[in-house]
Amino acid sequence: MAINSFSHFKDPAKSVIEAKRVLKEGGLFILVENEMAERDFGSRDGFDSHNSLKKKQIKELFLKNGFMLKTQRKVRPYYFLMFEKVN
Numbered sequence: 001m002a003i004n005s006f007s008h009f010k011d012p013a014k015s016v017i018e019a020k021r022v023l024k025e026g027g028l029f030i031l032v033e034n035e036m037a038e039r040d041f042g043s044r045d046g047f048d049s050h051n052s053l054k055k056k057q058i059k060e061l062f063l064k065n066g067f068m069l070k071t072q073r074k075v076r077p078y079y080f081l082m083f084e085k086v087n
Helices: 012-022 055-063
Strands: 028-034 067-075 078-085
Touching: 012 055, 028 055, 055 067, 055 078
Parallel strands: none
Antiparallel strands: 028 078, 067 078
């Protein structure tokens, strides 16, 4: 589960691969993010705390790494994605 944190992961692809490794087949990964996280906040004093991935990019990242999108909801300003490990 990642609540308002996935946008802060320095290497989101590595995080998805690790989620796949530790989840059993049929296991769920729940992600909740604020739409504002999709904005490019830029760097402040050389520190950039957001990866600025769009919801579409996040979904593609999970889908290409052995997950299927089970549910998605939008409750502004948040969106909720639930992925199931399929292989």
